[in-house]
Amino acid sequence: MVVGVLTYQQTQPDFETLSGESYRWEEFKGQWLVVNYFAEWCAPCLREMPELNALAADMPENSRVFTLNYDLKGREALRKMASDYNIEVAMIVAEKNTPLPVPRPSYLPATYIVGPDGDIRKTMMGEVTEAGIRDALGKLQSQSL
Template identity: 25%
Template sequence: MAAKKKRRLVIRTVILTVMTAAVIYTLYANFTKESRSKVSAGDRAPDFVLEDLNGDKHQLSSYKGKGVFLNFWGTWCKPCEREMPYMNNQYKEFKDQGVEILAVNVGEPEFLINKFVEKHGLDFPILKDKNKDIMNMYGVFNLPATLLVNPQGEVIKVEEGELTEQKIREMMESIKPAKGS
């Protein structure tokens, strides 16, 4: 009988220790996530190279002189899905005015991304962040997330959450290069 009680006490102690460690880690992760290298307005946009669905490489710094609407998204994200047609409409209007959209899919299989792109008839580059390295580099935690990068390569705005078409239009207008630049 005493051995059973002792074993139960050891098991309970182990479970309590594991649960306490999990709570401490969760609290630490939540309280420090804002301070962990989150890119914000005024920062230089960290450079990266990602492949699109055609196998072409896109390096952010190669878009210097253009405004970049950098969007992080997933096929499972309903707000992402709702804003994509708006982004596509505005891309058609602004692409000849020096504004580029780079839509970074975070960690999904290529066949899912292709189905999504075909379903919505998207024309802008869809980049694959297979291991979420770029998402983590930019400190993106919630999807959708959009960063506006001006023609000089500086982040001027970070917006989390779903965007309306009017908001996307205003954002693209704000990063359009000045005439004669």
């Protein structure tokens, strides 16, 4: 009888942020997630970054905001982008096989709101504002009470 054996997959994080924090998506069960796809070549994406920074700086405890570069750049390129464009939101360092709770969008910018159950509750295509995301999040949260 084998007891207490962990498989490699169970002990590995699903993703890491640019700041070096490692997570498994299951850690966010019960929380609301805002996941924003962006790219350096996307002007609306860069225009909305201050809005996302403000949102991330003042989120309720049961909510998190992450950004994800559409082009799947390496850590150094992401670090440069974060510096060049003042991106303060937690940025996911993703590779092709990184598990994500949202699909790769067909165009940018794209923002997804993922509910506490892990299901995508809203997809916002195009440039977003802090107020627009807060409004959508508030409505979704009140529907799930």
